[in-house]
Structures are given as C-alpha cells and as structure tokens.
Amino acid sequence: MTPKQEWRSIGPLSAIPQRGARRLGFGIDTKPIAVFRTATDQLFAVIDECPHRGGPLSEGIVCGTTVTCPLHHWVIDLSDGVAVPPDEGATMTIPIRVIDGEVFIEMPRHMPGTGQGGAGER
C-alpha cells in the first residue's frame, strides 16, 4: 500500500444484500463507487458507471461475478471490470476486503476537492 492510499470502512457486510449492490456516499474524483456482494459472499467494488453509457451498475442484477447494467443490459465482469464480449470497454475496479464483518475499500488518501459527494449527486 502506497502512502497515497488508505483503507476506508463502509459499514457492515450485512448492509449489502446477497446478489445485491450498494452505491457509496462518496466517490473517487467525480466518479461514484458501487460495491457488490455475490451469492457466495464474494465482494467487489467498481466505479459505478457502465462503460457503455454510464448507467449505474449498482442497480443491475448480479449473477455469479457479473452484473447486468440496468440501462441497456450490458454485462460487466466484476472481477476485472471488463464488459463481457462482444461488448467492449471496462470500468475501474477498486480493492475491497472484509475484516470481522466490516467492509473496507482502498481509497486515495483524502485530498481537498475529492471525497464525499462526488458525481453521484445531481
């Protein structure tokens, strides 16, 4: 971990339903973040924008380690953020882990102008 990064708590695992997702109240630069929990309790975090037209992936249906974008049904593999072919493109993945039932994601260290709010807010 570089000094520019920090692990940040986003609350208990139980706040995310199995085969579900949540958007975070803060983002990276202007980008919102989505966290996903699969049927087998694997966790993923990605920038909450579909590479197609920016749809909120956190609102999609989660199957295995993929999510289907709610806007136009692109399927994104959460393990690498890459669209399932023949669609093309990717969204950025973000490290995530669980410690004693609490979920952490790895964020750039807080700097002025970033942080809470972010693009998810209109």
Place this chain on the structure above:
Amino acid sequence: MTPKQEWRSIGPLSAIPQRGARRLGFGIDTKPIAVFRTATDQLFAVIDECPHRGGPLSEGIVCGTTVTCPLHHWVIDLSDGVAVPPDEGATMTIPIRVIDGEVFIEMPRHMPGTGQGGAGER
C-alpha cells in the same frame, strides 16, 4: 290574452345576433327558454330543450326558420317547435314580439316557485 299571461321584456333586439339565439335568465316552471333571431329578423321563442335528449337548442346553428340541435343534429322548425321529419317530437313555442326594438315574450303571470333561475341552472 288571459289574465294569467303577461308580456315581459327581455331587452333590445340587438342583444340577439342574426342567425343566433340566446337563453333567457328565467324559465317556465323548470324549463329554460330560448329566443331566436333569423337572418331576416324573424323572432321565435321556444322551450330550450330538444325533444330528442333535451339538448340546448339555443346553442344550435340557425338556418332559415330552423335550428339544429348541437348534441345530435336534430333539426327543429322554430315556427311550430316540431322536429323536421323523419325525426319526431316537438318543443313548446312561446309567443314573442318586438315593439320599437324591444323584445317581449308572453309569460305565465309570476307565481311563487316559477320565474327566474329555472332548470338551466345546475
């Protein structure tokens, strides 16, 4: 004229357009009254209800001495209130005359329970 009748002024002829009609602010029993002025300044007054479904004849198009009901296009001859065949039925006619540009119609003498208002008001 029997003692039970009276001629009542309804204002100047100019208040009724040629080939037009007006409803009066009072009626006979619960029935509204319509007065008509033809293209050649003939005047007619009838109960303002089409014999078909009670449509307001005063809102119809006046052609010669007939009026076409605005609801279902029955044509009523104003001179006798009778529907032009093959339609059947009639509405009551009421005597009307002009004296020095002022229009009068012959009304039952005012008795309690009749008079202004009448059925035209909902």
Place this chain on the structure above:
Amino acid sequence: MDQLTPFTPFFPDQPDTRPRLVVIGNGMAGMRTIEDLLKRDECEGRDPRDRYHITVFGAEPHVNYNRIMLSAVLAGDKTTDEIIINPRAWYEAQGITLVTGDPVVAIDAANRTVTAASGRVARFDRLLIATGSKPLVPPIPGLTLPGVCTFRDIADVEKMLAAARSHRRAVVIGGGLLGLEAAWGLKQRGMSVALVHLMPTLMERQLDAPSGQLLQRDLDKRGIAFFTNGQTELIFGTERAEGVRLADGRSVPGDLVVLAIGIRPNIDLARAAGLEVNRGIVVTDDMRTSDPDIFAVGECVEHRGQVFGLVAPLWDQARVCAAQLAGDETAMFETRPVATSLKITGIDVYSTGALMAADDADDEITLRDDNRGLYKKVVLRDGRLVGAVLYGDVADGPWYKQLIENRTDVTALRDRLVFGQAFAAGAVAGKTGPDVGAMPDNAQICGCNGVSKGAIVAAIRSRNLTTLDAVRAHTKASASCGQCTNLVAALLLQTTGPIGEVRAPGICGCTAAGHDEIRAAIRTRSLRSMTEIQAAFGWTKPDGCHKCRPALNYYLLCAWPGSYRDDPQSRYVNERVHANIQKDGTYSVVPRMWGGVTTPGELRAIADVAEKFNIPTVKVTGGQRIDLLGVRKEDLPAVWGDLNQAGLVSGHAYAKGLRTVKTCVGREWCRFGTQDSTSLGIRLEKMCWGAWTPHKVKLAVSGCPRNCAEATIKDLGVICIDAGYDLVVGGNGGTEVRVTDPLVRVATEAEVLEYTGAFLQLYREEAHYLERTAPWIVRVGIDTVRRRLIDDAAGRRALHARFLHAQQFCQSDPWAARVAGEEAHEFVRLPARVEA
C-alpha cells in the same frame, strides 16, 4: 339556296359581328364541346354568348341526350325524358341556333358553308364535325326484314320496345358491351333472349377468358341463352324476321333480331368534303382535321390511328377542342387508359389497360373464387401495373386505374396488389364485411344508438327506404360514429336489392355541387363570402343548412386567411363558445399543455379554478392534458381569466383544428431516447396551434421506435431515430384504427417543421370539411401526398409558407380575447340584467 337566319337573334338591335361556329351533330361529344366552351368563358368572367354565333345541326328529331343511357331506357330503368342532357330552353338561353331532324348532307370547305337535307345553307367560320358513328352491319341476307334493327338511337329503342310488346323471342347478334346490354334490356322487358357471338367468350376486347366465362355463366343463370363461336349466316323469315341461321348449321328462332356487333365512324360527309379520312376523320392532337378551321370530335374521329367507342376519351377531346375554339392553342389531346364497365344491374365488371401479359416479362396475378363469382386479375410490367380485369367485386377498379395512370411503382405492393386497396394499403386491419344475412334479428348493428338488425330491416320494409341517408334518418343506425355504416348499407342492399346508381356525395342537400368544385370556384372565381358561393352554385335554401355553413365558413377562411371575416353563427357551438358542450349543456375546459409538460404552478391554478367554480370533475386526458368538466357557460370567461393568469391558454380541445402534440420524454430522460422528442413536440405545437383544419388534427413525437407516444396512429407522427426523424401520416386510433403511412425520413428538426407545415397546409387546402387525414389519404392516395411534398420541393416550401402566413392570423388565444370582452353577449342570458 336560302340563307339561314338565326331563329333567335341575340342582339337584335346590333349587327352580329361574332364569328360563326357550326356544329354538325347534336350528340354527346359535340354538345360537350360546346358546354365546355361556354363554361370556359363563364369561369373567366366573360359572357359566353359573346364569342361565337353557334348553330347546331342534329339528324335526329330529339334534343341532345345521353346515348350511354339508351340501355337503361330499354331496360325500363329510365324514361327517354330522363336521359335528355340539355332541353331546348338551354339552347335558347345560350343563344344557340338548334336545327333538329335536318341532317347536313354536304360540307363546302372552300366556301365555308354546310348544306342540310332541307336545303338550308349555313355559313361558318369554324366548323365542328361530330357525326359520331354508325352501327356495323354484317353483309348477310335478311337485313331488310321487318323485326331487324340495330341498337344505336332512340328510334332503335322504340322499335325494340314495340317488338317486346307484340312478340316473344329476340336474338341479339354481338356479345360485346352493347349487345349484352341490349340482351339484358330485352330480357327485362319480358322477352326470351338468345345471344349469338362470333368469339368463344363474351366481351373479349374488355375481358379475359375466365372473367368472360363468369359473365356468361351469370347471364345464363338469368335466362339468356348463349350461342358462342356463332357466325351468323343469314336472317330468315318471310313476312318478318323469324330467326337467324349460323354457319355451323345451328338455327336460333327470334321475332326480333338486334344487330349489335360494333360501330364504325361516320365519315361520309368529311370524305366527300375532301378532308383526310382513314378509318375515321383524321385529327391532330389539337382536334383539327386536315382543314385547320374544321374540327372533329367523338366517335367519328381517328387520332394517331385510334378510333373511340367509350365515353371517357370523348370528354377529353371535347375539353381540348373547346380550349382550341377559345383560342388556347396549347391544349392537346392525349389518350389515357380507359376503363370499361357494363351497365347490367348486379353484374359487376371492370376492366382497364392490358387484359393479359403480353410476353414472358409481364406478370399476371389472379385471384379466383368461382362460387362467389369473384375474379380479379392484375397485369404487371417492369414493376408497374398495366392492366386489371375485375369481375364480381369492382370496388378497387378506380384504384387500379389510378395506379396505371400514375405509373406508380407497385413493387412494394406486389404481393398484396390483387387483394385490393384496403389490404394493399394495410388500411383495414382485419376488417371485412361480415355476413349480415347470417345475423339474428336481435343482433345489435349500431352500438352508439342501440339499433338491432330487426329494427333496421323493419324500417326499410315498412317505409320503403332506399338510401343509406334515409335509413340513418329513420333509425339513427350509423348516424353517430359511422362505424356500422357498412353493415347498415349491407342490410339495405340485402333487404331491397341493388338500388339505382350511387351519386357522388355533394356537400349537403342545399346544392348539387361537391366539395372540390366549390373550393376550386372559391379560388378561381375569387368568391369571398358565403353569399357569393351560394349565388354561384344556386343554393336551394338561402340560409344553407348546418352541414354547408360550417364547411363554407372553413373553406373561405382557408382560402382568404387575411381577409375573410369568420362567421361565428356558422360554427358548431364548441367552436363558437371555445369549449366542449356536454350532454347537460355545461362545458368542458382543457388548457393547452405544450407537449404534455406542465408545472407546479399550472397544476395549482387548475386546482384553484376547479374549487372556485365548483367544477365537479377533473380528469387527465389521453392527449396529455387536464380536462375540467361541467363548467357553466356563464362561468367560462371567469374560468379562462383565472387560467390565463397562470399562463394557461386554450387547448382547442373543441376545435376542428390542432388538438395535442403527444410526446414521450425522449433523450432528455429516457435511456432509449435518440432525440429530444419533448422539445421537438413543443416546437411543433408552437408552430401549429390555432390552425383551423377540415377536422381535428393530432400529432405525436416519439423519442425512439418503441414509439411510446403512439405516433403511428396520429394524423402526423414523428419517430425519432438515431439518424434523424421518420415522419408518418394519416393514422387514426379511434373508431377504426388506421396505421400511418410512412411519408419521409429527414435529418433535421427544421425539415420536420417544414414537412409538417406543408402537410397540414395540403390537408387544409385539399381535404373535404369533416374529413380526417386518414380517409383523405385513402381517397387521394399516399403517393399523391408524397409527390406533392417530397418530389415537388418548391411546392412543399410554398405550402409551408402558406401555412405560416395563415397562422399569423389565428395564433391569438381565443380565451384571452373573450376574457377581454369579445363576444361578451354569448355568455350572458337575456335580459342582460334579470328583472325581478
């Protein structure tokens, strides 16, 4: 030789300096030419009698009559009087000298005179030869026996009728149009009729073999005996005709023998005068003979090698000849496709263009249903229709003819062409005439008015009703939405049997003139008021009626947008009062919501006004607006005033005019939207609101082909696609659903606006009053609309400009005007202040 003096000198106190026009032949073609000539002058505002001193010679003792209707006279459907076209009084009124029963026997082309049998001589400056044709008579023995006649004029018909009264059996020779009509007429008159025809099938020049056979089968069922492949060898008989013998030995008995094997041009006079003749009198495209002052029209002429036997090209010749006589030397005659129909009640035959494929490259598509007596064939060449033969159901005949005439590319329709216009155009989705005969008496035919089959049939029988209008008047069936019109018509037909001819519907009962005629006259003769129109066309009622007055008011408003003053007394109440009358005499009020978009402020204003005026019902409409129902008439100005305060204006929900522009949310919100449909809808609504149109007009803009705004059932719809905009027109979602026809695909919003304005203006200028865009397009054909709007770009821009010009006079809120006091008398009761 006496010099002929005019019978009715027109200007008795002045020398007659008019050039002399002499017409030889008082028949249909000649007289039509004269009528056209007179009408031209009338339209141009000059006295038609000024141009020529006209003299007409007729060989027959009768005035001019409709020769085509001789078969109707024979059959007893008409009297001789009923087929007269122009009575003597007409000739007098037009200042025409009419000489009847005195045939012209010579033309002296060099000296410019004609001489009649009586010795009369008439000088001419211009001569019109309209000597028509003579019946073709085969060179066989027995022609001179009594009881033998042709079928050409009133005298022939009289002979035939006399024979029908005194004798029993007739033989008609000739199985073409004329022979069949003669046979049927004689059959109707009670004779036993045999028909001898040289060819294997009937009407072989107009019908192909299958349809000819169907025709023969149907007439055979009606009791006519046919001898096809029959070459007549002689007519036998001693005192009078007793029958004919055929070349193959067959003998057909008959007391009357009618020769109807054809006609040949009557060219004897012209040939003797040294004019160029061939089969007929040779004319050039300008209807002149080889002598440029001598014209010829009708069945006597030959034009580009062709001679004529049907009436339609004769009318064209008359029009051209009249124009030439009036000095318009640009008028040229050209032959157009003609259609044949047979005038035998209950036998429907229609044929136009090629009867069959000329070679392997042509296509024939046929549809045949023998048991029903139905046969249809269309012939295609290079993707275009070149012929149609219909038997049994001829409703689509004119449509096929139009396709042929317009040389329409029918490739896309090909598969469905033979099914008829309704199927081919996809206009009627799943509708065909149900079998009214099979319905029980208590079946409800008219849903609007609750009228059963039994009630309709009883009314038709007890009152001897014969027209749809009469059935409508007496039973109210089909008098409301009209959806059951076909059913009612079918019941009428079934109850009474076929009835007379169908008249093209006029504008109303006050005049025989039709919509198009009147609109044309408004423009060409610059009629600027209802009185002028009524005078020009001879209205039977001075005030008109509730049908013609609103129509004329609209036509005038459309023609003279800047100057004609609207007549509120000639409007239906809704448009006069600017609100929709309800069954209890109250009104509904619908403010405009541009593209369906509203605001909290508007919603509150509507809520407030509903409470303040005790308006009982507030309802959202399917047109994306809000309807206030049950407003008292006296309250209307105050209600409008409050709505105006919030910026709300009239939604014209009561008008034959633009109603709504429905939109979906489009690209602004929807994940599928390809364009900003809402704002485009609002732009369209801003451009179009306030326009008066023949009937109500609804628009819609969908943001993608999912088409949530249901643009394909609107009068004009826009469907946004990634690359632009698809415009579609002529849809309807009400009584009878009609899906729009595609009009054009454009790339920009500006083009959408231009096409929309042009389309609406074309509809405004050319549809009949109370005709929605759907039936209008069905009537004129989407190809016509496409040609006018797509192919003719200048025309489109001019239409659009005229639309915008008209809009400047009507885009002011009628509610605001009335709030400000306009037409105030409309909203008060009399006396203005109620007396105690």
Place this chain on the structure above:
Amino acid sequence: MDQLTPFTPFFPDQPDTRPRLVVIGNGMAGMRTIEDLLKRDECEGRDPRDRYHITVFGAEPHVNYNRIMLSAVLAGDKTTDEIIINPRAWYEAQGITLVTGDPVVAIDAANRTVTAASGRVARFDRLLIATGSKPLVPPIPGLTLPGVCTFRDIADVEKMLAAARSHRRAVVIGGGLLGLEAAWGLKQRGMSVALVHLMPTLMERQLDAPSGQLLQRDLDKRGIAFFTNGQTELIFGTERAEGVRLADGRSVPGDLVVLAIGIRPNIDLARAAGLEVNRGIVVTDDMRTSDPDIFAVGECVEHRGQVFGLVAPLWDQARVCAAQLAGDETAMFETRPVATSLKITGIDVYSTGALMAADDADDEITLRDDNRGLYKKVVLRDGRLVGAVLYGDVADGPWYKQLIENRTDVTALRDRLVFGQAFAAGAVAGKTGPDVGAMPDNAQICGCNGVSKGAIVAAIRSRNLTTLDAVRAHTKASASCGQCTNLVAALLLQTTGPIGEVRAPGICGCTAAGHDEIRAAIRTRSLRSMTEIQAAFGWTKPDGCHKCRPALNYYLLCAWPGSYRDDPQSRYVNERVHANIQKDGTYSVVPRMWGGVTTPGELRAIADVAEKFNIPTVKVTGGQRIDLLGVRKEDLPAVWGDLNQAGLVSGHAYAKGLRTVKTCVGREWCRFGTQDSTSLGIRLEKMCWGAWTPHKVKLAVSGCPRNCAEATIKDLGVICIDAGYDLVVGGNGGTEVRVTDPLVRVATEAEVLEYTGAFLQLYREEAHYLERTAPWIVRVGIDTVRRRLIDDAAGRRALHARFLHAQQFCQSDPWAARVAGEEAHEFVRLPARVEA
C-alpha cells in the same frame, strides 16, 4: 428346423418367462411401433425390457433406416449411414434379437411360429407384420434387362448410383412423388434425365392441374425432359436397357430405366397364412388383423378400405399398435388429414385434403402468380376448409392443415383465407418484408441504435455471424425495440444464405429448457424455488442470468401466489425500487389516478412535492396520469410519503403489471356516451391493480364506438355500446400497431369484470415472460383464447377466481410499505452515515 436361440439372452441366469413378440419387417413402421412400446414403459417407470422378448426379422441386410430419405441419398445430400435410424447397438441395448438378411417365408398362425428363408423358426405369442410395400411394376417387355430398376431400397439406390457413374442418360417412369425425387436425384448426379408420366400433369394425386403444371415448368427449367400422357409400351435394348417406347410411338433413349409408378402392399405372407387380406392386410381400428394376436402396421395394411403411402399415418398406427401391445385396449387408429411435400431443394409444394371442389356446393378460391411461381388454392365445404394446394410459398400449409383438422368454421376468414395466416388473422397491419437487397449500404436499419445496413453486413461477414442473437450482440441492431428484427434477419439470411435449422427459443442461455416446459414442471412437480427449478433442469450457471432470474421469479410468484416469497434481487431495478430509472440514474414517479380522474387536492399534492424535492420535470402522460421526472433515489421514500398523505398510491408505471385503465368521460358527460365508462374503468382498475403479469398490461374503456379511449390498441379494451359491452383483446399501439381481436360481447359490468379477470389470469398463467398480449395471442391464436374463456364457462370462472385469489396477496401499496421502512437499505448509500 432349428429352434432359434436369442443371440443375447437378457437374463442369462433366469428362465425367460416373457411373452414372445416377433416382428416381420425391420422397416420404419415396425420399428417405430417397437420404439413407442419401449418408451411407454420407460415413461411409466418400468424397465421396457421386462414386457416382451422381442425378435425382429429384416429382409434387407441393413439395420433399420429412414426410407423416406433414400432420395436424399440418391441426390447426394446424405450418406447411407446418415439415414440409419437405429444402429445394431440399440437393438442390443434394448435386448432385441435382430435377424437381418433373412426374410420370413411363412407364418404358421395355428402353431404360432414364423419360418425364415434360412430355415430358422421363431415362436411367438404376439406377431407384428410390418412387411411394407413392393414397387408396382408395369407388365411390359424388357423389365429384366440390365439397367432397369425400381426405387424402393438401398440396393436400388446403389444400382442407380452405379449407373450414374457409368452411363449418361436415365429415363424415370412415373411422375408422382417418388418418380420426381428419383429424377431429381439422378439429375443431381449428373445424368441427363427424361421422365415419362401416364397422366397429363405431374403428381395428380397430390396436386391439381395448375400447380402440377407449375411444378413441371420449374423442373423443366432445371433440365428434366417430360413426356406426359406417356404410356410406356416396352423397354428396348439388347445388352442392357437402351430406352423406352411409348404407346403413341415416341421413343425415349436411356441407359438406366427407373420404374417409380407406385407401390402396392406386401401381403403375400399374410395371405398365405390365411389372414384376411384385400388390397392390403385388413386391420381393425386396434391394428389387429383377423387373428387377434397378430398385428400389422405400415404400408402393408388396409384400414377401412384405405391403404397408406405417406409417413404421418404410419406413425399414428405405430402409436396405437404399441399401446395395444402394452395392454391399452382403448387406443384406436383413425386417419387424419395428411399433407404431402416434395423433397426437391428449392421446389416448395404442399398439399393436404381435397384437391378440388367435389361438386357445386364446394368452393375453390385460388391465387395465382405465374411469374413468381406462386399458386395457392383452398377448397371449402359448408364453411369449413377441406383442402389446400400450395406451390411456391408453402409457409401457410400447416396452418391450413390445422384448420382442416380442427374443422374450424372459417366463414369469417373466407375472404382472406387464401392470403395466408398473417393476412387472415389481421395480425400484420400493412407489413411485408421489404427488399433488403435493394437498400443502399447507408440505409439505417435499426433506428434505436443507429445501425446501417452496411455495418450489419460488414459485421456478419467479418465475424462470421450466423445467428440473429450474435448479430444483435455485435451490432446492437434490433437489440432495443425489436422493430427491425425482420430486416436484420433478412440481411443475415441474404449475407450468409440459409443457416441450419431454427431452434425453438429457450428461456435463456443457462438452459435448453423452454418457457412452457419450465412452467409445466413448476406445477406438476411442485417446484417452489428458483434453486429447485435450476436443479430440475440442469442450469449451466448456478446463479442464472438477468434473463432467467426475473422470469423464474415471475413464474413462481404466479404459480404459488400465497406462499412464494418474492426475490427483489431477481427483479429489474424498476420493480425493485418501484420507480422508473432514467438515463442519468434518477427516477420517475407516477402516482395512480383511477381511470384518469383526479382532484384539486391531488394536483396540489403533486405540485407541492415537485417543488419541495426540486423535481425538474412534471409531465402529463398518455396514460392519463402525471409523471414526476428526475427524482433522486434517496428522495423516493419521502416523495412517496408526501403523495401517500394526499391519498396517492403507486401507479406501477415501472412494472410488468397493470399500468393504466384509460377511460373517456362516457355517459356521465359525453353526448354520445352509452354507458358509464369512467366508473367502469375505475372498477376494473380497482380489481386489477397490483397484479404482476408477464409484461406490462394496459386497459381502456370507451363509452361508445367512437372509441376515444383508443380501446382497440390496448391489451384489453372495453367498448360500451347501447346494449352492453364489447370486449377486445391483444392490441398494441407502440412499436408495431396491432388492432385488438374481438373477444366477446356481454350485457353487464359483472361479466366485464369476470372476463377481464379470467383473460388476465390466462395471460398470466400461459404467456411467456416478457411477451405482451399481442404476440401471445398471435402465437396461441385468438380461437384458443375464445375457447378457454367463452366456450368453457367453468374454466373462465375458475381463472377469474384464481386471479382474485392472487390479487389478495399483492394489492397493497408498495410505496406505503417503503415509507413505513420496508427495504430501507435500498434507499441509503453506504456507509449509512457518511464518515467525515
């Protein structure tokens, strides 16, 4: 005589007590009977090998093969191996003793044995004779010359192939199915082929004269020379066949002469055994011969005077015979209409039932387009279809056959019957396949996604795409609204040529199982969770995908309304969040307005909430409600709370469920209204709201046939008439307009409610997920819907009751539940309280 020992004793260590079933004939009918017998047992859960000890004798040395495909082998489209039905291993696995190349020569019915040519004897308890047929051979000289053969079995095909390799010219005698296929196969093998046919037209037993002529013309173009009206007198030649001579003197040269004039039942064995024979072996309806232990099936039998040459009735016989052999004595064979088709690539022929009218009471309707090689004829009798002959376009063949089989009353369709199902059903409003080949490369095919023809063709070529799904995935064309699906499919077809077979679409890529299969299993096997379904059908992905999960969730909810617990994670976001997601991730909120009616209070509440939450757009919808657009997800519960306060509940504008019930103002206000349409609409909406359905559902009630509520383009519409209510179903006003089909006319509001509930429940239970009512009705046929709802009154009431039962579990406002805290986690971001 040796006693035959089974080659593979099945239970070697136990005495074999099974009854012995012997089959004579290893052909298609016999083996199909054995397969059906084994399958029956398998389905009932018993070991099929337990029932009989089966021995099969085949005369040919081959195993069982598909004789119908011999022509494909001849033409080179298949190899001999490819037409084998069951290999030897199958017989072994089933414990069947197979004897090939050893024909049975005698049946001893009294002693219950059969004897083969080799001398083998087999004892039987039950015997099945399936000896098939023999080629018919004319009694002419020259039959024994080398180069003469029939066309019946693999040996024949081998002879023909040998001749094709070494010789040049072939003559086929017989212009029926078999002869034509033989001729075409030999032509394909490079021979020059002449075909001699006794009759004037080809396939005269299956085709009428016009279609037979079209067939001859097309095959003539392909190089086959025809000699019709040709009676073969002799085959000439010295060393081998050199040709045939016809009775009229014509001589047709050929090195190979194939006799294919027909077949006759092979009855010699049965006759010798004393069984009753006529043309064939006489069997009763239970497929027994005159000896009740001896059965017969296939081309050797005669049933009720009829013998058989096509395969379909043989399958029916096999099924009945298998049932009888398994002890089911109720199974009875009856002949059904059969259809003929000819297996020559590119030649489409279909014929079923009567070829022509039997007498004057029958109707024939024909459609003919020679140039296109299109011919259709349907034969009607008493209002029912009894025959169809199709040439060139046979797509409608199965539909006609079904109409014949169901004895459907086609009176109402009559006029359109010959146009085919799409037209007759009125399903396709003015749509036909446009010519994609003629479109320019830049023509936009998919409007939603802006994809041009060129792009699609390029993708298909560069990526070798072969399925519509693949094209959709790579280009997005037709991936949105689907309107252009047909165009894309046409482009695919045009670019790649025809591709394999079309697979019935499964529910998704996770399973091969289809919708109907899964729904049936849910009910019959009582599957109550997604896991159970996935286990039962072997899902490839444990979690499923976004296609199957919502579908299964719906199917379970529909099947077990009281007990299945909805899975929000298997719902699309809109239904999970109870609002409509917009392109920017905000939501739209549409409260319910019952029948479109609202109040000042509701309007104010909407205005207030729009301002309070800064909702940017307020828009009136075409569904007669008000849409608040651009609501933040976090605000949803608060927005709903405020709306609930005013009495407003969810309008389910986001759901695959009931959306709106549109109404017009009806009798209450409108001068044309016949019933109180608004209040009826509200009653319907109160009954139906909250229901989950396969796709969205829209209703409408119009107060009169003017149909202002546009009821005829809704999923279910009610049109009020004076006498009651017309119910119409299956309409659509969006992407592709479809006009409703009439369902029923009823007299009371109660019946409207009952029919509506029943219709919706039928749709809920039987449509596929995401299938709107329009395509569902097109798929199952409106007649099916009518039968279930009208003819079966008890069924209708049961459906309605099930609908009401399900409704009690879902009629609670989802907004109120969430305002009260349900699914609260859905509307907050993580962490629940944002850390500084």
